[in-house]
Every structure is written in C-alpha cells, then in structure tokens.
Amino acid sequence: MNFRIQTKLLVYILSTSLFIYILAFGYLGYNDHNLAINEAKHLTDTYSEKYANYIMMNLNGDMDVARTLVQSFTNYEWVYENNLQEQYYQILKTVLQNNPQFHNAALNFELSAINKNYKNPYGRLRYILYKANGIINERTDTLEILGDNVGSAYYDMKINPREDMSEPYMFSPSGTEEDLVLVSSLSIPIMKGEKYVGLLQFDVNLERFNEMINQLKPYPGSFGFLVSNKGRFVAIPEEKYLNKSIDSLSPEDNINFKIIENIQKGKSFSYTMIDSTKTRNYISFSPISIGKEDARWSLGTSVPLDIMIEKADKNLLFSAIVAIMGFLILTLVIWSISRGISRPLIFTSKIIEDLAKGKISLHQKMEITSNDEISDIRSSVNSLIDGLDNNLKFALQIGKGNLEFEFKPLSNEDLLGKALIDMRLSLKQADIEEIKRKEEDEKLNWATKGAARFAELMTQYTDNLEEFSYAIISNLVKYMDANQAGLFIINDSQKNNVTIDLAASYAYDRRKFLEKKINPGVGLVGRCINEAETIYMTDFPDDYLNITSGLGGAAPRSLILVPIIFNQQVFGVIEMASIHNLEEYQKSFVERIGESIASTISNVKINQQTARLLEESKIQSEELVAQEEEMRQNMEEMKATQEELEQKASDAKSILNAINSVALVAEFNMQGKLIDINKDFLILLDKSKEEMLGKFQGSFASVHDEETEEFRKFWNDLRKGKVKKTIQNIEVNGNDIWLSEAYTPIIDKNGVAYKVLNFSVDITTARIGE
CATH class of the missing domain: 3.30.450.40 (GAF domain)
Structure with missing residues (x-):
C-alpha cells in the first residue's frame, strides 16, 4: 500500500509538473524574447525622445531670446522720435556677445513705420551686426525703396508674418571656404497690433548639436542624426551627409515610410530597414517643435537590430537552462517528500481529517508507543491539538474583552499564535492611538483658531x-x-x-x-x-x-x-x-x-516704496519742465545744461522702470478712460491692450458704476492734483483679485493735471490668507 501511494505521488505530480514546465517556460521564454526586443526598441525611442527634447529646449531657448528682444523693439516709435536708434545696436551687440551660437543679427523696420512722412507700402531700413575675426561689426542699409522684392524670404515673412526657423545652409563668417559652418536663420516678426512693421533675424550655429548627436548611442553600433523640416541632415556622425536630403540617400525608405511627410506633421514614428551592408536597422524618429508656429524638425536614432536580438537570444537560452535544472531539482524534492509522508499519512489521516473539519478536542490526542517516524508525526499532531485548543481559549477571552489573558505561542514559528498576540497588541494600540488622536485634534483646533484670529488682526x-x-x-x-x-x-x-x-x-x-x-x-x-x-x-x-x-x-x-x-x-x-x-x-x-x-x-x-518713487518721479518731472523752460529762454546755456538734463531723464526713466518691475502700471486721461497699460497688468487681467484702451477706471471691479457720486468725487480730487489710494476688488475669469492702488495726477507746466498714473500691487495672496 505504501509503495502504491508513493508511486502515485511520483507519477501524478511529476507528469503534471513536466507538462506545466513545458507550457510555462516555453510561453515565458517566447514572451521574454519578444519583450527584450520591445524593451530595446522602447529604450531606443526613449533615448531619441530625451535628446530631441534637449535639442528642442536649446532651439526654443534661442527663439525665446529673439522673442524677448522683439518685445523691447515694439517701442520703436518713441525711439525714433527721440533719435535713440543707437540703443538698438547696443542691444543686438550685447545679445551677440552673450550668445556665441548667434553669428549674425539683422533688425528690419518698414520705412512707413518709422517715418510718418513716408507713405509707400515698400522700403525698409535694416540694421546688421555680424561677427568677423572675433569683432562685431555694424552696418545699416536702406532696401527696396523702389518696390518689394517679391519671392524673397523677407517678402514671404512680410505677407505671412510668423515665427520661423529656416532650412539649414552653409555660411562663412570670414567669407572663406575653410570657415564654412552650418547655420539656420531664426526669424520673428515685429507687429504693431495686427500690422507688420519689421523683422528680427539671427543666424544660429547648428554645429553645436554634433556633440549631442555623438553621445546618442543606446547600443553599440547605433548613432543619431538631426533632420530639418524638409529632410536635410542638420547633424550626423558622417559629416559628408551634412545639409544633404534624406530623400537623396534613401528615396525608397522615404516613399515607403513617408519620412519627410511624418517629420512635417510632427509625428513620432519608427520602422525597420536594411542598409547597404545588408544589416537590418531599427530607425526611431522623435519630433522637435520650434517656436509658436511649431516648425517641425526631427531627431532620428539608428540601432542594428542584431544587437537587440542578441540580448533576447541570450535571455531565451538562460531561461531554458534554468527550466531544465529546476525540473531536475523538483523531481528530487517530490520523490523525497512522497517517501517521507506516505507511511505516517496512513496512521494520522483520520485525526488530521477531523482537525481539518474544525473538530478540536483533547480527546483526539494519540498515544505514543515508539520512537520512529510515526511517533514524531503523532507527537506533532498532539502538539497541534494542544496549540489549537490554547488558541481557541485565547480567542474566546479576547472576544470577551479580556486583553490581559495569559497566552504563549507554541514556538517562535507559531504564526497563528503570533497573529493572535499581534491582534491583542493592535487592540491595545488602537486605544492608545485614539487618545493621541484626540490630543492632536485639540492641538490642531488650537492652531486653527489662532491662525484665524491673527488673520483677522492683520x-x-x-x-x-x-x-x-x-x-x-x-x-x-x-x-x-x-x-x-x-x-x-x-x-x-x-x-x-x-x-x-x-x-x-x-x-x-x-x-x-x-x-x-x-x-x-x-x-x-x-x-x-x-x-x-x-x-x-x-x-x-x-x-x-x-x-x-x-x-x-x-x-x-x-x-x-x-x-x-x-x-x-x-x-x-x-x-x-x-x-x-x-x-x-x-x-x-x-x-x-x-x-x-x-x-x-x-x-x-x-506701498511706501511706491509712494516714495511716485513723489520722486513728480519732483523730477517738475524739475525737467522748469529746466526745459529755462533752455527755451536762454539757448546759449543749452549746451552747458544738456548733459545734466540727459542724466535726469535717464534717472526718471530708471525710476519708471523700477516702478514697472514692482507694480502694475496704467495711465488714464482726466475723464477716467484708460490710455496706456503695462504688460504685467494685461497678463493679470487676461486681456489684450486693444481690449483695454478706452475703458473707464474701475471697469473690472466687482461693483462699479461710472455715474456714481463717489466716482465723480474720486476724479474731481484727482483733477485738483490730489493723490488717491484705494484697495479694489476685481473679478477676472470668475476669480476675485485684490489690488492695493495709488492714483497720482501728472501736472503740466501750468499746474494743470493732464493725465493720471495708476500704480497697483496684487495683494490677493495676503487677502486669501486672511
């Protein structure tokens, strides 16, 4: 009988285990093989996307520099009215000095924009700064005064204003062939509202991306390459392909996989191709979006497919070896276990069956009459019966709430006994945690009340x-x-x-x-x-x-x-x-x-600083008016005082710039209508300048009425030259915003207020904290 039980254990368990091993390891090996290949492709895609994002950050950083400059050039009318055009050279020169990736800079203005007497729709003034032998040179040209150059890149930007990154081209700063570098023109139009008034251009050095591309090697034999919108190589390890079209090198791949079309659509895509050496390669493309118009470039990564499969094949072989060794070990273990448990199983099966049914009684304990394996099994079963009986008594006492009932587990490995002890500890800990929770609630309530009390005081x-x-x-x-x-x-x-x-x-x-x-x-x-x-x-x-x-x-x-x-x-x-x-x-x-x-x-x-700056601005403004009157009366003293006036004008401008940097600034006429507003104020209100001009003061207030007696008194005081301060609650896109405001009348030489400056500070955070 013992022999039959042992045989059945061996035959049934081993045959089942063998069948499961074959299915499991075969399935897992196949899946691991495919998974390794897919992970390799995913790693390649990840590398490509990572480097694409880094290159996109660099190019968009160049675009941000140019875009910031364009904002500073929108005050061109004031610059030309005050003959301060030299400032534009200084600004562009500073940018070229601080940005070595820029070779040249060109600032174009339509003549009709800077000269009110010029009525033709064509003709432009161009400022050029270029680097030659380490020196930045300047040049000014007047172009197209006889008519637009239809078909030129400038004309295309004029009729279709947009941020643009041109196709790469070769450029020599010195004019010699040995200094040729690959560059691309970055262009941003200068707009007056919806009207085109000029164009800012930089020639950007693209060779800096070669070092990045050379680092893109997720696997041995792999390499990266940067492609422009129309499929030209911008960076690639083999320099002979620079500025050549990807279509001219692999026209079939371009047709089959629509490479250039997908690049221009800004898609991430990949494919497998066979190169001229009959090597299969996995090609992954990640898009690069440049500027607000999303000019599309792409970063490609090429990895030999054999390198990917090599690792997957090694994993498959290793899995097969592990499976065979595991089955041999399992066979030995099953044989040993079946032999050891077959005999005592016969004599103790009835007792274990009763215990399995939940029948626990000390009368089930068996008599031990020998020192063989059977006695050990019976002793273990007797200990199990004693342990289960103790566990039952302990559980009953815990259920009655007696958490101090004495109980000892059968051994250090008695999981059930330990679980019962842990349950008692958990119940005790729950009581302690409840006390602590109440204390923490009291502390939190004290802090909350205190915060509310001090918020009201503030x-x-x-x-x-x-x-x-x-x-x-x-x-x-x-x-x-x-x-x-x-x-x-x-x-x-x-x-x-x-x-x-x-x-x-x-x-x-x-x-x-x-x-x-x-x-x-x-x-x-x-x-x-x-x-x-x-x-x-x-x-x-x-x-x-x-x-x-x-x-x-x-x-x-x-x-x-x-x-x-x-x-x-x-x-x-x-x-x-x-x-x-x-x-x-x-x-x-x-x-x-x-x-x-x-x-x-x-x-x-x-608030104190703003009031002080306003007072200083007012005093300096009055001083400038007095000095200008003095210059008009005595022309012979103009040269002697000119330098002092220019310095004071610069100080006044610095003060206004300082105020602009710490406050929201707007200007009103003496009827209370908005005539100018700075950029930070527009961002806060989420409005364009055209939408705001002409609106009455207080238009965004939660409660406002231009016809009230309070509004008339407010503006009558301003017309009398009085400075007014107020805190205003406005509503923007459904959100409440609190502003601390100061309104200062600007007085002309006759002592009459002709406009009002409004300086505001956003105190919403402090209000919300209250």
Missing part, C-alpha cells in the same frame, strides 16, 4: 506699522500664555545704515514703549536673521535674556526667536519668552504666524 492695521506690530505681539503673548515678547523689523530705508529696530514689545500684560536698535549680526536677534532659522533655548543663566535678548524683565524658562520670512526674504524677528517650555506644535504656530506678518510687512513696504 487686516485691521495695514496702514500703520507701529499699531500693527503692537496688535500682533500683544495678542501673541496672550494666546501663547507667555510673559513677554518683542517684534524686531529690519530698517533698510538707509542702505548704508541698516539696523534692526524694535517695532513693538509687550510684557506682563502691559505695552512697553521701548526704543532699541540692533546692528546686523549682533546678539541672538542678529544671529536669527543671518541664519533664517528658529532659535529655541531653555538652558541659559537667569540674567542671560536681559543681556542679549533686548526684552528686559524677569528671566523666563524658555526663549524662542522666529525669523519672519516672505518669498525667501527675512523682514525681522519675533522674540518671545515664556515661563513654560514650548511644544513643537506651538513653535510651528509661531513660525506660521511669522510668515503672515512678513507678508503684511512686505505689502506695507511696497
């Missing part, structure tokens, strides 16, 4: 920094149950004498009117500002705080200094002393409040 003192500082610091002391605190703010109004001033202090339920100035880097306050990190101390002498903190009074048990930071800029320090040790959530709360304080201080300083 909206009440936006115009008075001193009262704002006292309100914040006094409420912080009370909310934190501290005994004293101070708010230090960096005073950088004098660039050569920066100090850290005590803006407000509060101690022992009273406001302290203290004056204290600390030099940068001195004491704990200076250290906190320099490190931009929180300082927390509990171990220091009783008189240490009186000496170094600047607060005075009795020595507390703990001291915390928190830098107030907004947009990575430190504005000051909160210094607070307490008789209690602070927990982490309390420290985090003070740091969070510090961020909000810094944001409010930043807005106050911006």
Whole structure:
C-alpha cells in the first residue's frame, strides 16, 4: 500500500509538473524574447525622445531670446522720435556677445513705420551686426525703396508674418571656404497690433548639436542624426551627409515610410530597414517643435537590430537552462517528500481529517508507543491539538474583552499564535492611538483658531506699522500664555545704515514703549536673521535674556526667536519668552504666524516704496519742465545744461522702470478712460491692450458704476492734483483679485493735471490668507 501511494505521488505530480514546465517556460521564454526586443526598441525611442527634447529646449531657448528682444523693439516709435536708434545696436551687440551660437543679427523696420512722412507700402531700413575675426561689426542699409522684392524670404515673412526657423545652409563668417559652418536663420516678426512693421533675424550655429548627436548611442553600433523640416541632415556622425536630403540617400525608405511627410506633421514614428551592408536597422524618429508656429524638425536614432536580438537570444537560452535544472531539482524534492509522508499519512489521516473539519478536542490526542517516524508525526499532531485548543481559549477571552489573558505561542514559528498576540497588541494600540488622536485634534483646533484670529488682526492695521506690530505681539503673548515678547523689523530705508529696530514689545500684560536698535549680526536677534532659522533655548543663566535678548524683565524658562520670512526674504524677528517650555506644535504656530506678518510687512513696504518713487518721479518731472523752460529762454546755456538734463531723464526713466518691475502700471486721461497699460497688468487681467484702451477706471471691479457720486468725487480730487489710494476688488475669469492702488495726477507746466498714473500691487495672496 505504501509503495502504491508513493508511486502515485511520483507519477501524478511529476507528469503534471513536466507538462506545466513545458507550457510555462516555453510561453515565458517566447514572451521574454519578444519583450527584450520591445524593451530595446522602447529604450531606443526613449533615448531619441530625451535628446530631441534637449535639442528642442536649446532651439526654443534661442527663439525665446529673439522673442524677448522683439518685445523691447515694439517701442520703436518713441525711439525714433527721440533719435535713440543707437540703443538698438547696443542691444543686438550685447545679445551677440552673450550668445556665441548667434553669428549674425539683422533688425528690419518698414520705412512707413518709422517715418510718418513716408507713405509707400515698400522700403525698409535694416540694421546688421555680424561677427568677423572675433569683432562685431555694424552696418545699416536702406532696401527696396523702389518696390518689394517679391519671392524673397523677407517678402514671404512680410505677407505671412510668423515665427520661423529656416532650412539649414552653409555660411562663412570670414567669407572663406575653410570657415564654412552650418547655420539656420531664426526669424520673428515685429507687429504693431495686427500690422507688420519689421523683422528680427539671427543666424544660429547648428554645429553645436554634433556633440549631442555623438553621445546618442543606446547600443553599440547605433548613432543619431538631426533632420530639418524638409529632410536635410542638420547633424550626423558622417559629416559628408551634412545639409544633404534624406530623400537623396534613401528615396525608397522615404516613399515607403513617408519620412519627410511624418517629420512635417510632427509625428513620432519608427520602422525597420536594411542598409547597404545588408544589416537590418531599427530607425526611431522623435519630433522637435520650434517656436509658436511649431516648425517641425526631427531627431532620428539608428540601432542594428542584431544587437537587440542578441540580448533576447541570450535571455531565451538562460531561461531554458534554468527550466531544465529546476525540473531536475523538483523531481528530487517530490520523490523525497512522497517517501517521507506516505507511511505516517496512513496512521494520522483520520485525526488530521477531523482537525481539518474544525473538530478540536483533547480527546483526539494519540498515544505514543515508539520512537520512529510515526511517533514524531503523532507527537506533532498532539502538539497541534494542544496549540489549537490554547488558541481557541485565547480567542474566546479576547472576544470577551479580556486583553490581559495569559497566552504563549507554541514556538517562535507559531504564526497563528503570533497573529493572535499581534491582534491583542493592535487592540491595545488602537486605544492608545485614539487618545493621541484626540490630543492632536485639540492641538490642531488650537492652531486653527489662532491662525484665524491673527488673520483677522492683520487686516485691521495695514496702514500703520507701529499699531500693527503692537496688535500682533500683544495678542501673541496672550494666546501663547507667555510673559513677554518683542517684534524686531529690519530698517533698510538707509542702505548704508541698516539696523534692526524694535517695532513693538509687550510684557506682563502691559505695552512697553521701548526704543532699541540692533546692528546686523549682533546678539541672538542678529544671529536669527543671518541664519533664517528658529532659535529655541531653555538652558541659559537667569540674567542671560536681559543681556542679549533686548526684552528686559524677569528671566523666563524658555526663549524662542522666529525669523519672519516672505518669498525667501527675512523682514525681522519675533522674540518671545515664556515661563513654560514650548511644544513643537506651538513653535510651528509661531513660525506660521511669522510668515503672515512678513507678508503684511512686505505689502506695507511696497506701498511706501511706491509712494516714495511716485513723489520722486513728480519732483523730477517738475524739475525737467522748469529746466526745459529755462533752455527755451536762454539757448546759449543749452549746451552747458544738456548733459545734466540727459542724466535726469535717464534717472526718471530708471525710476519708471523700477516702478514697472514692482507694480502694475496704467495711465488714464482726466475723464477716467484708460490710455496706456503695462504688460504685467494685461497678463493679470487676461486681456489684450486693444481690449483695454478706452475703458473707464474701475471697469473690472466687482461693483462699479461710472455715474456714481463717489466716482465723480474720486476724479474731481484727482483733477485738483490730489493723490488717491484705494484697495479694489476685481473679478477676472470668475476669480476675485485684490489690488492695493495709488492714483497720482501728472501736472503740466501750468499746474494743470493732464493725465493720471495708476500704480497697483496684487495683494490677493495676503487677502486669501486672511
């Protein structure tokens, strides 16, 4: 009987295992072979796409440089009216010096755009800068005054304005053949609204991409190549193919796989081809989009298919060897197991069958009468019965809620016993976690209420920094149950004498009117500002705080200094002393409040800076008017004062540029209609300049009416030369935006306001935080 059971185990298990092995390893081997090839192709596609993105980033970076310059050239009318054309040479020269990939630069303006008296629709002025022998040369040409050159590249851009990257061509900076380099012309039109007024062009060196292409080798024998929109090689390891058409090298592939057509459509595609050496190659193309018009180039990668298949074949052979060895090992294991379990299985099958049915009883324990294998099996079964009985009793006690019931697992390998113990620990841990959760909820609720309380405070003192500082610091002391605190703010109004001033202090339920100035880097306050990190101390002498903190009074048990930071800029320090040790959530709360304080201080300083710049602009404007009148009356003194006037005009322009960089700027006529607006304001409003011109002030406000008495009074005050400040809520695309605004009348030489400058700062983030 034992022999028959063992034989059946061997025959049935081995035959089934052999069948499964053949199916499984055959299927897995075939799939692994195909998967290896597909992964190799995917790796090739990934490499191609990665390098294509890098090249696209470089080309679009060149396009961004040109596009930025075009924005600066849109004020050409003012430049020509003030005879400042030389600035254009300086700008282009700086760009050529800072961008070695640019060989030449050409700036074209239609004569009708820069000369109001020129009425012909043709004729252009061209500024050219080109590099020769390391020197940047300048030249100005007047072209096509007798008529447009129909068929030229410039004429094509004129009638069809667009961003463009031309087909590559050979160019020599020195005019000699040995200096020939492959370049492409980058062109961006200069538009006045919908009207074409000029063109900016750069010749871009394409040879820099050869080094990138040479690094594109995902496999031995592979190489990359860069192809232009019309199929010309821009970069390829074999230089003899540079600037040649891919169609001339492999016309059949171009026809069969529509290479140039797919490049122009901006598609990612791949195919397998056989080259002249009868080698099968996998070719992968990744698109490169250049500029807003999406001029299409493509990066190709060629990999010998045999290299891909070689790895897949090795994997298949290795899988077959592993399968054979695994089956031999399985055969030995099954034979050993079948022999070891066949005999004890006969004597214990009934007991195990009962246990399998869930029948657990100590009466099932078997008597052990020998020391052979059967006795070991019976002993194990008896231990199993004892263990299951103990597990059953323990589970019943746990179900009754008795988590302290004594229980020991059968051994270190008793998974069921360990699971029961883990279940008890989990139940205990759940009770502990519930207590912790309640504590965390209380801390979170405390922090949330505090944040709301201080957010409300910060909206009440936006115009008075001193009262704002006292309100914040006094409420912080009370909310934190501290005994004293101070708010230090960096005073950088004098660039050569920066100090850290005590803006407000509060101690022992009273406001302290203290004056204290600390030099940068001195004491704990200076250290906190320099490190931009929180300082927390509990171990220091009783008189240490009186000496170094600047607060005075009795020595507390703990001291915390928190830098107030907004947009990575430190504005000051909160210094607070307490008789209690602070927990982490309390420290985090003070740091969070510090961020909000810094944001409010930043807005106050911006408003103050804007008002100061406006006042300086007004004073300088009045000085310029007086000096111009003086020049008109005394022409003999004009040469002596000309240099001073030019310097002041430059200062005024710098001030206006500074204001433009920190604020949103708009101009209104004295009827309240918009006559000019800067780019940042247009981006915020999501409108074009043409849509905004002529609109009344306040058109985007959530509530507005040009006919109200408030609107008339507002503009009557401006007409009288009064500066008006306001906070306005506007709605853009369904979103609320809050602006802090200043309206300053601009006065002519007769003292009459002829226009109004509006400077605004976006305070939406601070409002939302409130």
